[in-house]
Amino acid sequence: MGEVTVRFVGGPADGLVREVPAGPDGAPPQRWIMRHPDGTGSVQAGPDHLYERDQPDAVGGWSMRFVRTDPLGVSE
16 A cells, blocks of 8 residues: 545645655545644644545545644544
């Protein structure tokens, strides 16, 4: 399984471009939970931000749109 470039649209990760795992069809997951790392690379205690796959762009990447923010631990 490879990776695909994703641009996050809306919410706290707006404008962030990141590589995420690609499925067999080359698309990113249908949903992605964004957790922000702290300065040491560990996951920071805080809310989880849900994004959903939107559409491919003209250069082989995808966009993922903000859906909602959940309190810490709700998405686990």
